[in-house]
Amino acid sequence: MGAGVSGNQGKPSILAGAGRGRAFDAANDAAALRLLEEQKHVFADWSSVKASLETGTSIQGRDRDILDALVELDARLDLVTYTQTAKRLLQDATNKVNPLDGWSPSVPQGETLQAHSEAWRAMERVGLREVGACAFVLVAGGLGERLGYDGIKVSLPTESTTGTCYLELYIKTILEFQRRSGNTLPLCLMLSKDTEAATRALLAENNNFGMRADQISFVVQAGVPALSNQEAHFVLDNNEILCKPHGHGDVHSLLAQSGLPKKWLNRGLKRVFFFQDTNAFALRTLLPALGSTASRNLDVCSTCVERRAGEAMGALCLLKKGTLSLLKNVEYNQLEPLLLSTTGKGDVDTPSPYPGNTNQLIISLSGEHGYVATLERTGGNVPEFVNPKFNANRTFKKPARLECMMQDYPQLLEGGSVGFVTLSRRAVREYAPVKNSPESAIDKVKQGLDAHCASSGEADFYALHGDFLRCGRDVVIGGKDSPVLYRGLSVEMPPRIVLSPSFALIEDDVIKAAKGVTVHKGATLIVEGEGSVELEDVVIEEGSALRISTVRGVELRVLGLKVANDGYRIEAPGVTKAEVIRGFRIVRRDETHLKFEEPGSYAVAPLDLSSDDEEEADASRLPLFIGAAAVAVLAFFLLRRRTV
Numbered sequence: 001m002g003a004g005v006s007g008n009q010g011k012p013s014i015l016a017g018a019g020r021g022r023a024f025d026a027a028n029d030a031a032a033l034r035l036l037e038e039q040k041h042v043f044a045d046w047s048s049v050k051a052s053l054e055t056g057t058s059i060q061g062r063d064r065d066i067l068d069a070l071v072e073l074d075a076r077l078d079l080v081t082y083t084q085t086a087k088r089l090l091q092d093a094t095n096k097v098n099p100l101d102g103w104s105p106s107v108p109q110g111e112t113l114q115a116h117s118e119a120w121r122a123m124e125r126v127g128l129r130e131v132g133a134c135a136f137v138l139v140a141g142g143l144g145e146r147l148g149y150d151g152i153k154v155s156l157p158t159e160s161t162t163g164t165c166y167l168e169l170y171i172k173t174i175l176e177f178q179r180r181s182g183n184t185l186p187l188c189l190m191l192s193k194d195t196e197a198a199t200r201a202l203l204a205e206n207n208n209f210g211m212r213a214d215q216i217s218f219v220v221q222a223g224v225p226a227l228s229n230q231e232a233h234f235v236l237d238n239n240e241i242l243c244k245p246h247g248h249g250d251v252h253s254l255l256a257q258s259g260l261p262k263k264w265l266n267r268g269l270k271r272v273f274f275f276q277d278t279n280a281f282a283l284r285t286l287l288p289a290l291g292s293t294a295s296r297n298l299d300v301c302s303t304c305v306e307r308r309a310g311e312a313m314g315a316l317c318l319l320k321k322g323t324l325s326l327l328k329n330v331e332y333n334q335l336e337p338l339l340l341s342t343t344g345k346g347d348v349d350t351p352s353p354y355p356g357n358t359n360q361l362i363i364s365l366s367g368e369h370g371y372v373a374t375l376e377r378t379g380g381n382v383p384e385f386v387n388p389k390f391n392a393n394r395t396f397k398k399p400a401r402l403e404c405m406m407q408d409y410p411q412l413l414e415g416g417s418v419g420f421v422t423l424s425r426r427a428v429r430e431y432a433p434v435k436n437s438p439e440s441a442i443d444k445v446k447q448g449l450d451a452h453c454a455s456s457g458e459a460d461f462y463a464l465h466g467d468f469l470r471c472g473r474d475v476v477i478g479g480k481d482s483p484v485l486y487r488g489l490s491v492e493m494p495p496r497i498v499l500s501p502s503f504a505l506i507e508d509d510v511i512k513a514a515k516g517v518t519v520h521k522g523a524t525l526i527v528e529g530e531g532s533v534e535l536e537d538v539v540i541e542e543g544s545a546l547r548i549s550t551v552r553g554v555e556l557r558v559l560g561l562k563v564a565n566d567g568y569r570i571e572a573p574g575v576t577k578a579e580v581i582r583g584f585r586i587v588r589r590d591e592t593h594l595k596f597e598e599p600g601s602y603a604v605a606p607l608d609l610s611s612d613d614e615e616e617a618d619a620s621r622l623p624l625f626i627g628a629a630a631v632a633v634l635a636f637f638l639l640r641r642r643t644v
Contacts, residue, residue: 023056127287132181249404252380307356369416472514478521486583553599
């Protein structure tokens with residue numbers, strides 16, 4: 001499948017038919033023979049292989065298997081181009097050539113949106129009108145090894161209170177976009193050989209989390225040959241050519257080969273949104289970014305956040321060289337030397353004047369500079385790079401490979417309107433990816449940077465939802481728990497608030513749905529499901545838990561409720577693999593559960609729900625105010641669950 005600028009794009013393999021009874025022609029097959037000669041170390045008996053190629057004698061055994069593997073790679077990658085590119089880039093790396101030499105950086109100008117401002121809410125409204133014409137592409141080719149987790153990252157819980165995994169959260173949010181727009185919205189997942197089977201199984205086991213199967217498509221990336229030295233020699237591992245991931249930039253070449261973007265355009269869709277696998281807020285912040293993109297009629301828009309000096313995230317810079325000007329993501333390890341060499345001052349200012357790139361892209365499908373036209377012209381092959389790690393004697397510490405990045409797509413454009421929008425900080429970052437192990441997170445924190453691990457991501461998740469809830473009228477959110485060390489990392493857990501997309505998709509939703517809500521320290525509030533919920537004068541006492549579950553078609557008003565029970569508790573250590581990387585688990589000791597499984601209009605009137613209540617509250621004690629659309633009173637129960 002896709003392989004960056006080395007993509008073969010339908011060309012026949014120069015190795016096709018090698019060793020299968022056809023003698024190599026000296027003139028026509030010279031390039032193929034040179035390629036094999038350069039990689040002769042992978043064969044058990046190169047002289048015999050070469051003689052067979054020149055005479056048309058069949059090749060057998062281990063060497064046959066190796067040659068077949070090279071033929072397959074060449075058909076996909078164009079190994080001549082791959083090795084030539086690798087040699088050039090490896091030579092530059094050896095000579096410490098900076099690929100940005102000659103470019104001068106300056107701070108780019110874009111739009112900044114402040115959460116809770118009228119401008120933010122206005123862009124959310126525009127985005128909500130535009131999202132019904134979007135396709136979604138989730139880049140999910142990597143495993144969780146960097147996290148200390150051996151499964152697929154999209155199966156990880158976003159938080160422990162409900163256990164909702166990343167893929168479920170993304171799909172449920174897209175389905176809410178779909179419900180509000182009335183349009184069926186496609187989702188494409190870029191997978192790899194490491195994640196394909198497990199991701200497909202996760203979807204199958206959960207009925208696609210409510211999404212129709214025909215809405216979901218897949219593109220699967222394959223690896224590229226690992227390189228052992230500056231001569232771009234391939235690595236042989238257990239008598240096989242060792243291949244490694246090529247990077248998430250493959251998504252563009254894979255989509256070009258799939259034909260999906262043209263199908264989306266022909267369906268009347270206008271844009272594609274690209275996002276990463278473990279950033280729980282990606283779709284919650286899409287709407288203001290989409291509104292900004294549409295308002296400025298951008299061909300490409302990057303979603304950015306404020307960046308700290310030295311933070312391990314790319315920075316958007318306006319680069320100039322002579323008459324050339326380019327808005328480019330500069331990786332954090334390149335930013336420092338670039339700034340030092342051009343301005344004399346490194347990456348030291350906090351917040352950085354250079355916006356932090358979140359690897360979330362909004363790209364227009366149509367037009368001369370649109371995605372479809374650009375893929376047809378370029379094949380989606382974004383520029384490659386190599387990042388070898390050297391020993392003291394300049395040998396490789398471990399095999400390297402060519403890589404490419406999704407966010408480098410703008411470099412394929414020949415004109416067009418490229419911009420960005422910076423989303424300002426709330427109580428926490430809108431960008432809170434889970435990408436580091438606990439050990440790595442500790443090192444980050446010591447450097448004054450964000451931990452970006454499972455435990456910090458969970459705390460950030462609750463904090464952002466609490467911040468959403470504060471958009472309501474007279475809402476009070478209690479403080480954080482005292483710091484606790486989990487896996488050596490200090491975590492301050494805010495009240496555990498989890499709000500469904502149907503309840504809190506945009507700030508306007510919460511302004512309408514929440515009035516006089518108080519969630520005390522250590523308390524839990526869960527609003528889940530697809531129904532419409534309004535909360536008014538609701539108090540959840542310290543350490544208590546209120547869970548509200550609805551189905552589509554439920555309209556619920558919760559009025560004057562005071563909840564006091566034993567709630568949920570955090571216990572250490574974790575037990576499951578997902579809990580182990582957090583260092584804790586959530587135990588449900590008690591909860592007040594308002595559960596509505598039949599459509600209808602309901603209202604829960606004042607009632608003190610304390611831990612002394614009966615296990616099953618009598619529905620007759622609860623006044624039900626039925627909306628005009630309801631034709632019958634549907635009983636509901638206040639279910640309480642106690643874990644011993």
